Amino acid sequence: MKLSRTFLPAIAALLASVAMPGISNATVTVLGWPGGSEETALRATVEAYNAKPGIADADKVELLFFNREGFYDKLQADMAAGSNAFDINLVATYSIGRYAPYMEPVDLGSDAAKTFGESVLKTMQFDGKQYGVPTDLSLHFMYYRKDLIDALMKDDAAKAKYAEISKKYLDKELQPKDPDSWTWDDWAATALYFSKQVNSGSPVRYGTVLQMKNLLFNMMVFQSLPRSYGADWTDKDGNVTIDSDAYKTGLELYKKLYDAGASPKDSLSYEYPETNAAYSSGQTATALQWNAAAADLTSADKSPAVAEVTGIVPPPAGPNGRADHIHGLGLGLNKNAKNKDGAVKFLKWLATEDAALLYARSGGSPALAPDVVAKVAKERPDLVKLGEFASKYGYVMNGATSANALSIYELQAKEFTGYWSGQQSLDDALAHTRAGMQDLLKK
Amino acid sequence: MAIVKRAEERAYLTPLVGFLLLFLGFPAIVNLIYSVSTVSFQTLRSPSLSGFGNYLTVLADHGFWQAISFSMRFGILTALVECLLGLFLAIFLAPLLSKRAALMAPLMLPLMVAPAMIGLMYRLVLHEFAGPVPYYLFEWFGDSPAFLDINHAFWTLTVVETLQWTPFAFLLFYMAYVAVPLDVREAASLDGASGLKILWWIELPLMLPTLVIAFFIRFIDGFRVFDNVYALTGSGAGGSTTSLSIYIYQAFFKEGAIGKAVAASVILFLASLAVLYGLNWLAGRRRL
Numbered sequence: 001m002k003l004s005r006t007f008l009p010a011i012a013a014l015l016a017s018v019a020m021p022g023i024s025n026a027t028v029t030v031l032g033w034p035g036g037s038e039e040t041a042l043r044a045t046v047e048a049y050n051a052k053p054g055i056a057d058a059d060k061v062e063l064l065f066f067n068r069e070g071f072y073d074k075l076q077a078d079m080a081a082g083s084n085a086f087d088i089n090l091v092a093t094y095s096i097g098r099y100a101p102y103m104e105p106v107d108l109g110s111d112a113a114k115t116f117g118e119s120v121l122k123t124m125q126f127d128g129k130q131y132g133v134p135t136d137l138s139l140h141f142m143y144y145r146k147d148l149i150d151a152l153m154k155d156d157a158a159k160a161k162y163a164e165i166s167k168k169y170l171d172k173e174l175q176p177k178d179p180d181s182w183t184w185d186d187w188a189a190t191a192l193y194f195s196k197q198v199n200s201g202s203p204v205r206y207g208t209v210l211q212m213k214n215l216l217f218n219m220m221v222f223q224s225l226p227r228s229y230g231a232d233w234t235d236k237d238g239n240v241t242i243d244s245d246a247y248k249t250g251l252e253l254y255k256k257l258y259d260a261g262a263s264p265k266d267s268l269s270y271e272y273p274e275t276n277a278a279y280s281s282g283q284t285a286t287a288l289q290w291n292a293a294a295a296d297l298t299s300a301d302k303s304p305a306v307a308e309v310t311g312i313v314p315p316p317a318g319p320n321g322r323a324d325h326i327h328g329l330g331l332g333l334n335k336n337a338k339n340k341d342g343a344v345k346f347l348k349w350l351a352t353e354d355a356a357l358l359y360a361r362s363g364g365s366p367a368l369a370p371d372v373v374a375k376v377a378k379e380r381p382d383l384v385k386l387g388e389f390a391s392k393y394g395y396v397m398n399g400a401t402s403a404n405a406l407s408i409y410e411l412q413a414k415e416f417t418g419y420w421s422g423q424q425s426l427d428d429a430l431a432h433t434r435a436g437m438q439d440l441l442k443k
Numbered sequence: 444m445a446i447v448k449r450a451e452e453r454a455y456l457t458p459l460v461g462f463l464l465l466f467l468g469f470p471a472i473v474n475l476i477y478s479v480s481t482v483s484f485q486t487l488r489s490p491s492l493s494g495f496g497n498y499l500t501v502l503a504d505h506g507f508w509q510a511i512s513f514s515m516r517f518g519i520l521t522a523l524v525e526c527l528l529g530l531f532l533a534i535f536l537a538p539l540l541s542k543r544a545a546l547m548a549p550l551m552l553p554l555m556v557a558p559a560m561i562g563l564m565y566r567l568v569l570h571e572f573a574g575p576v577p578y579y580l581f582e583w584f585g586d587s588p589a590f591l592d593i594n595h596a597f598w599t600l601t602v603v604e605t606l607q608w609t610p611f612a613f614l615l616f617y618m619a620y621v622a623v624p625l626d627v628r629e630a631a632s633l634d635g636a637s638g639l640k641i642l643w644w645i646e647l648p649l650m651l652p653t654l655v656i657a658f659f660i661r662f663i664d665g666f667r668v669f670d671n672v673y674a675l676t677g678s679g680a681g682g683s684t685t686s687l688s689i690y691i692y693q694a695f696f697k698e699g700a701i702g703k704a705v706a707a708s709v710i711l712f713l714a715s716l717a718v719l720y721g722l723n724w725l726a727g728r729r730r731l
């Protein structure tokens with residue numbers, strides 16, 4: 001009897017300590033963006049943080065990753081349910097409005113502005129409050145085959161063919177140009193010239209690879225084209241302006257290229273990985289793709305057919321100059337966090353220069369202030385381009401940080417792909433998008 | 444005696460009914476409430492009743508009818524092809540399988556793979572630059588169809604679904620085929636009936652209940668398809684491959700329109716129930 005009185009509570013205490021690690025050994029749990037360079041960089045950074053002297057066991061950081069597919073949907077369900085399974089969660093510029101009600105603003109200290117600069121910090125702000133540390137900046141690069149363009153520029157017969165093709169398809173007699181000074185028409189003419197269906201003498205199968213799948217992220221890639229023609233989601237009074245000439249021009253150009261065979265026939269099912277596969281196969285002359293692909297497309301191991309001959313420039317220019325969609329991924333504080341103090345300590349450290357440089361050296365893509373990025377320029381030249389393009393051409397559409405921004409991208413993806421695939425007219429696609437956006441922006 | 448029997452029935456049924464009420468009834472009631480409420484992720488615990496507006500919104504939505512159309516076409520076509528192929532294989536392979544039962548295992552392999560994985564596998568296999576199928580078509584014929592473009596996506600999805608689920612229909616039909624009494628076949632044969640006549644007038648009528656059940660099971664599965672279609676084409680250009688399940692998923696998570704999504708799922712549930720009642724009615728008529 002005595003034994004059971006002593007023994008049973010001891011067993012219970014032992015079981016409790018095993019079953020509830022959160023109580024026996026409190027930590028900071030970070031829910032990160034799974035897969036790719038972001039996960040690799042975050043793992044390395046957290047390892048360094050945990051090894052720092054003075055970090056209490058209770059404040060050590062653990063990582064948690066869902067599947068990438070449907071990540072934001074699962075995150076929304078968890079946060080709406082008041083989950084405290086993680087203290088820090090991923091947040092992105094386009095989803096801040098959606099998740100801000102379940103998060104707490106965080107003061108990152110004065111070091112953050114020195115590390116990232118005010119404009120980058122703003123990608124993590126909502127209603128004037130800072131909701132996260134910007135860990136990765138995303139924008140788009142125009143990847144192109146230097147060898148093909150160089151050969152084109154040197155060959156007079158090829159130039160004549162180029163002019164003939166551009167006259168036929170674009171109604172303008174154009175001459176090949178250095179990609180760094182491309183307009184969208186120059187890019188389109190190049191894409192047509194290098195497409196077997198248009199020019200049977202092309203050394204590659206396609207001139208470009210368009211990401212046209214009915215997917216919200218593809219809309220982010222597409223919109224830099226109409227944006228450079230002056231497009232925006234709304235005017236200054238909040239009226240939806242999706243049915244502008246700028247959007248019409250961009251949408252028509254994509255359709256023209258797709259219909260002419262300048263992009264693979266199944267581009268309507270392409271997203272990030274298919275675009276990488278098409279370009280790295282060596283059968284595509286250009287690709288407008290996320291900056292995150294730079295490491296893979298210029299790696300001799302991963303893309304042996306194109307790594308040595310791939311050039312990178314910003315997206316081409318329109319009448320309003322160049323435009324490059326930017327958004328930031330970052331980490332912020334869950335309102336229901338169990339260890340808020342520990343979480344804030346980690347977030348503040350993550351916003352320091354040392355942590356940001358470590359994150360960059362580990363493969364991440366932080367947007368760093370010019371004097372900070374200079375310290376990793378040799379190892380990460382693409383980060384220099386990232387900062388340069390973001391500061392010169394970066395834009396965020398009016399309403400693109402609203403609570404329904406993701407739904408707006410979804411809507412556009414459905415309607416625009418409907419037009420590109422020939423299921424509806426341009427006017428219908430824009431009218432449906434306008435009606436849907438008016439509704440979504442009102443909510 | 445009858446009273447005791449009734450009491451026994453109640454005793455046996457109570458746990459089952461309790462289980463159903465607790466684990467199916469409760470969510471069903473919550474969903475019915477959501478379907479007539481204005482509700483979002485922020486107000487999940489305090490929905491406000493708003494009548495049948497969600498149902499009207501769903502019924503007035505062009506996307507919903509597009510999804511119904513896709514699901515109906517996909518469900519009927521895949522069920523039909525799977526059943527025909529399954530029936531052919533069951534009859535054709537029955538003599539072989541009766542001697543080599545171990546061959547059944549590899550025939551069932553496609554059923555072992557998760558539908559989402561099948562979708563991802565074919566997405567890779569059919570990719571113009573990374574996939575072996577387009578690669579060899581280009582090598583041999585100089586061109587390859589775009590398996591996932593707007594013109595071919597529906598047929599590609601149908602083939603993928605058929606390849607995965609034909610073994611299921613085959614399994615059911617094979618079991619039904621070998622269960623046909625041998626003496627009936629022998630009697631017909633002695634009376635001079637040909638193999639084809641035995642199949643048409645004896646074996647198929649005896650297998651009819653299994654044929655009907657297999658068709659409806661495969662139709663319902665095809666009608667509410669999600670995983671492999673979503674992995675292969677997403678919701679398709681302009682929503683062209685949006686099944687009703689994908690429509691509900693998108694309304695719920697992507698649009699945050701919880702009331703609309705739940706209303707659509709109630710409609711899907713009622714439609715499935717109607718199909719099941721139809722099946723039950725058919726089976727009842729046959730017993731009569």
